[in-house]
Amino acid sequence: AHSLHSHFTLSPSTASVDIEGLRRQIEELASFSDAPGPAVTRVLYSDKDVLARRYIKSLMVQAGLLVREDAIGNIYGRWDGSEADLPPVASGSHIDAIPYSGKYDGVIGVLGAIEAINVLKRSGFQPKRSLEVIMFTSEEPTRFGISCIGSRLLAGSEELADALKQVVDGQNISFFEAARSAGYPIHQEDLSSVFLKKESYHSFVELHIEQGPILEEEGIPIGIVTAIAAPASISVDFEGNGGHAGAVLMPARNDAGLAAAELALAVEKHVLESGCIDTVGTVGVIELHPGAINSIPSKAHIEIDTRDIDEQRRNAVINKIRLSAIRIAENRGVTLSKFKIVNQDPPALSSSSITATMQDAARQLNLHSKPMISRAYHDSLFMARISPMGMIFIPCYKGYSHKPEEFASVEEITNGVKVLALTLAKLSLE
Amino acid sequence: AHSLHSHFTLSPSTASVDIEGLRRQIEELASFSDAPGPAVTRVLYSDKDVLARRYIKSLMVQAGLLVREDAIGNIYGRWDGSEADLPPVASGSHIDAIPYSGKYDGVIGVLGAIEAINVLKRSGFQPKRSLEVIMFTSEEPTRFGISCIGSRLLAGSEELADALKQVVDGQNISFFEAARSAGYPIHQEDLSSVFLKKESYHSFVELHIEQGPILEEEGIPIGIVTAIAAPASISVDFEGNGGHAGAVLMPARNDAGLAAAELALAVEKHVLESGCIDTVGTVGVIELHPGAINSIPSKAHIEIDTRDIDEQRRNAVINKIRLSAIRIAENRGVTLSKFKIVNQDPPALSSSSITATMQDAARQLNLHSKPMISRAYHDSLFMARISPMGMIFIPCYKGYSHKPEEFASVEEITNGVKVLALTLAKLSLE
Ligand SMILES: [Mn+2]
Ligand SMILES: [Mn+2]
Ligand SMILES: [Mn+2]
Ligand SMILES: [Mn+2]
Structure with missing residues (x-):
């Protein structure tokens, strides 16, 4: 048989x-x-x-x-x-x-x-x-x-x-x-x-x-x-003092929304730095609080998805994103209140x-x-x-x-x- | 009397x-x-x-x-x-x-x-x-x-x-x-x-x-x-193709969310360029669609508030923001589907x-x-x-x-x- x-x-x-x-x-x-x-x-x-x-x-x-x-x-x-x-x-x-x-x-x-x-x-x-x-x-x-x-x-x-x-x-x-x-x-x-x-x-x-x-x-x-x-998912929160869009002058601000904007662009930069077509990264979620045109964002929540077929290369990107988040928070005087790798499965x-x-x-x-x-x-x-x-x-x-x-x-x-x-x-x- | x-x-x-x-x-x-x-x-x-x-x-x-x-x-x-x-x-x-x-x-x-x-x-x-x-x-x-x-x-x-x-x-x-x-x-x-x-x-x-x-x-x-x-309020929409955060490779993307992030930072830059403490600008609203961690944003809506006690100086900032929005859309291959000055009262x-x-x-x-x-x-x-x-x-x-x-x-x-x-x-x- x-x-x-x-x-x-x-x-x-x-x-x-x-x-x-x-x-x-x-x-x-x-x-x-x-x-x-x-x-x-x-x-x-x-x-x-x-x-x-x-x-x-x-x-x-x-x-x-x-x-x-x-x-x-x-x-x-x-x-x-x-x-x-x-x-x-x-x-x-x-x-x-x-x-x-x-x-x-x-x-x-x-x-x-x-x-x-x-x-x-x-x-x-x-x-x-x-x-x-x-x-x-x-x-x-x-x-x-x-x-x-x-x-x-x-x-x-x-x-x-x-x-x-x-x-x-x-x-x-x-x-x-x-x-x-x-x-x-x-x-x-x-x-x-x-x-x-x-x-x-x-x-x-x-x-x-x-x-x-x-x-x-x-x-x-x-x-x-x-x-x-395999994707890694990262959840990030920045927090600042917020305030009235008219009353708080620029030097006194710590705008959580701008920190989120900077981090979103940093994600793209670090992904492109990998030099490999298989590395991708996406910021699909940006949520600002209170989310009113005349309020400086006091909280920003962003969610990042990054993927690769090479685990080490993907994890190197994650590490760069983490360092950027820390640096951005320092430069802007906002608090990085959360940087959580929600999952990080190997490819x-x-x-x-x-x-x-x-x-x-x-x-x-x-x-x-x-x-x-x-x-x-x-x-x-x-x-x-x-x-x-x-x-x-x-x-x-x-x-x-x-x-x-x-x-x-x-x-x-x-x-x-x-x-x-x-x-x-x-x-x-x- | x-x-x-x-x-x-x-x-x-x-x-x-x-x-x-x-x-x-x-x-x-x-x-x-x-x-x-x-x-x-x-x-x-x-x-x-x-x-x-x-x-x-x-x-x-x-x-x-x-x-x-x-x-x-x-x-x-x-x-x-x-x-x-x-x-x-x-x-x-x-x-x-x-x-x-x-x-x-x-x-x-x-x-x-x-x-x-x-x-x-x-x-x-x-x-x-x-x-x-x-x-x-x-x-x-x-x-x-x-x-x-x-x-x-x-x-x-x-x-x-x-x-x-x-x-x-x-x-x-x-x-x-x-x-x-x-x-x-x-x-x-x-x-x-x-x-x-x-x-x-x-x-x-x-x-x-x-x-x-x-x-x-x-x-x-x-x-x-x-x-x-006096505030001027600006409402901006960017649109791109969106797509799966894993499946669409970086060179094929036109990410509306990243365009919004760039514009938010450009607002801050143009406000600071005025060199005057009385010029302020705020992005209080960023909304991404569909807003899922594994989706590239296909639409981004942002609302900008900019104020000054000098109307010409404020309007110069608005003009720079407009030019940045156009340039960002071109560079990223997204559509600037809306750039509306909602109000622009004189100080x-x-x-x-x-x-x-x-x-x-x-x-x-x-x-x-x-x-x-x-x-x-x-x-x-x-x-x-x-x-x-x-x-x-x-x-x-x-x-x-x-x-x-x-x-x-x-x-x-x-x-x-x-x-x-x-x-x-x-x-x-x-
Ligand atoms: Mn009131
Ligand atoms: Mn009142
Ligand atoms: Mn499925
Ligand atoms: Mn399936």
């Missing part, structure tokens, strides 16, 4: 994706939404999230997978291989959706993985290593301000386990209360039961829309992700062996592919901590994501499902 | 201010508020404003003044002089209060003027020129976004009359509807009936808290205002003759005084268009204003009332 399978291949003709089924599933899943279509709002442990989870489990069961859930609701669907004691090959993504976003982010990595299993079953494939589909809990930070709760905890983050004991949502509901209301009656001491050991998986592959314009612009159907840039490299396998699979299916960097993060960023990892990107309309206009055609999704299926088959036989 | 009066004086002993009465009036007036005490919220033509107006009219009547109102509710209380056909001497201020502000801004200029009349009456003074107390309608821009509606219209602003025909408040209520609900059933064509001719008053004097810290810090009871700085100088009279009055009352500039604007800024003008400042706690902590002691107010009374008496006899 082994020698037979190691020669397994899917040809463009034998890889039969159920295009109509996939189209219907995307629409059905999108209907579990707290926003009117085409927008999707599906927040962790909400009633709509519970219905969507039930739907995913039913698709897994229909695909003949053995379904289990862990304590926080990561859902696993397993197809036992002939050597079921070997570490399995896994694929998956998320189905939660930030308010008023779209139908494809995460979703095609879950529905696509289930359909890849169906493709392999229809083709007569028999796995050696078991194959698993994983639906991760809460990739988006919507409800508790923490991204990738499922994959991060699964990868053994004690830091996250501690944080989950503290957090509440906007309605002051704790993580545990929320989980209970969704049918996951966990207690603090159960969180570590979600952790998986480093050898748990042979490999992990995630299918995802690009969330950028490159593949569409270049007309390439498959992106092979070689690295995932991840794809496994070169998985990358090669994905490229082979695309080639055998006559699909052009292109190595690229994922500049958004994904559950794969955390799966990389416990498993060799790879990601497959497909084009999406204008690179749009996180809005109702997000779109990928079923043809593009089908290409991704085929490459995923063949990749999983190849990895299963390793 | 004339020669008798020209030697009239008030000594520290003969100037008898009703301290308890003044204290009670301040508290009673503060009780007409839509915010719980000590905060005061009293918005133009609201029920509380109507009650406060009734209260002021009753105090005028008790003081023996002849009360009339114009079409928009400027209230005049008149004490006829012996030569009642001469242009009268006037004093007054406003009683409207921005949300969650204090008890003293404007109020002591109205209650203080009425009490100054009472002081003069108790001292046996007989005016030659008539004396008038004026309560101006809506000095604060709270309801319709326009400051000094009463004094601006009274001073003959056709521009304001046109604007009032267009404006609505936050509930879409027009100025005329609002006025009608407060008992002023005016029509568009009645607005010009409020205009006063240039020779209507011999002089106008306003008593006001300093709204700055100088008098308190220096322990000086009386400020003699020599000039009122005003006090009458040197009134200034000298106020200084004499303070000296005769054994009160130290100090010439100073009003860096906040007041109804006096507009009264200066039709009358020689002067202002008397008294200290206020820490320079606080526009918040519940705003405070001036009855002793400090009493000093101001005495100087005002003697000044009005002297001007009446000119």
Whole structure:
């Protein structure tokens, strides 16, 4: 059996994706939404999230997978291989959706993985290593301000386990209360039961829309992700005395808003100083208090996002930003009342062996592919901590994501499902 | 009678201010508020404003003044002089209060003027020129976004009359509807009936808290205002393409937020370039859209306030700001979608003759005084268009204003009332 399978291949003709089924599933899943279509709002442990989870489990069961859930609701669907004691090959993504976003982010990595299993079953494939589909809990930070709760905890983050004991949502509901209301009656001491050991998986592959314009612009159907840039988030507060815009003369001022403006420009400067195209930094939030035209800002809050595929280079930028914040506060006589690195996850490299396998699979299916960097993060960023990892990107309309206009055609999704299926088959036989 | 009066004086002993009465009036007036005490919220033509107006009219009547109102509710209380056909001497201020502000801004200029009349009456003074107390309608821009509606219209602003025909408040209520609900059933064509001719008053004097810290810090009871700085307000919008903070690389960005940050710093630079201490400029509002940590700002709105006592110098700063906004937009590839000078009132100088009279009055009352500039604007800024003008400042706690902590002691107010009374008496006899 082994020698037979190691020669397994899917040809463009034998890889039969159920295009109509996939189209219907995307629409059905999108209907579990707290926003009117085409927008999707599906927040962790909400009633709509519970219905969507039930739907995913039913698709897994229909695909003949053995379904289990862990304590926080990561859902696993397993197809036992002939050597079921070997570490399995896994694929998956998320189905939660930030308010008023779209139908494809995460979703095609879950529905696509289930359909890849169906493709392999229809083709007569028999796995050696078991194959698993994983639906991760809460990739988006919507409800508790923490991204990738499922994959991060699964990868053994004690830091996250501690944080989950503290957090509440906007309605002051704790993580545990929320989980209970969704049918996951966990207690603090159960969180570590979600952790998986480093050898748990042979490999992990995630299918995802690009969330950028490159593949569409270049007309390439498959992106092979070689690295995932990871964001660091920084929250900064400056405080000064404020005062009346007419009454306080310029030498007497310590304007928190101008300190924020200077820091925003310093962020850009330090990012450009890196000299590398992969270093990016953004000030997406500047809030001034009291925010009146005739008041000198007495408080300024700014939020900084900086990313790179090289952790040291990104952290060097963070350090420069910190020094600038201190210097600006000194020069302006304002107080730097907060400089908090909210998160600072390390970037991840794809496994070169998985990358090669994905490229082979695309080639055998006559699909052009292109190595690229994922500049958004994904559950794969955390799966990389416990498993060799790879990601497959497909084009999406204008690179749009996180809005109702997000779109990928079923043809593009089908290409991704085929490459995923063949990749999983190849990895299963390793 | 004339020669008798020209030697009239008030000594520290003969100037008898009703301290308890003044204290009670301040508290009673503060009780007409839509915010719980000590905060005061009293918005133009609201029920509380109507009650406060009734209260002021009753105090005028008790003081023996002849009360009339114009079409928009400027209230005049008149004490006829012996030569009642001469242009009268006037004093007054406003009683409207921005949300969650204090008890003293404007109020002591109205209650203080009425009490100054009472002081003069108790001292046996007989005016030659008539004396008038004026309560101006809506000095604060709270309801319709326009400051000094009463004094601006009274001073003959056709521009304001046109604007009032267009404006609505936050509930879409027009100025005329609002006025009608407060008992002023005016029509568009009645607005010009409020205009006063240039020779209507011999002089106008306003008593006001300093709204700055100088008098308190220096322990000086009386400020003699020599000039009122006038603000220009500028509203600016930048627009760019926005995008994902991870996916859009630095060279592809046109970040509206960074354009706003650059302009904020340019405002400061251009103000400092004036080289004069009286030039100030403030960016009190910066708003970014969509305002998320992982989104490049696609829109930035900023509001700029710049003031000077020299109009040309202030307008030179405005021009530099405009050129910077254009240059920044070009350099960053963003669109300068709005650069609107919302208002640009000329500054005003006090009458040197009134200034000298106020200084004499303070000296005769054994009160130290100090010439100073009003860096906040007041109804006096507009009264200066039709009358020689002067202002008397008294200290206020820490320079606080526009918040519940705003405070001036009855002793400090009493000093101001005495100087005002003697000044009005002297001007009446000119
Ligand atoms: Mn997402
Ligand atoms: Mn996603
Ligand atoms: Mn005010
Ligand atoms: Mn005032």
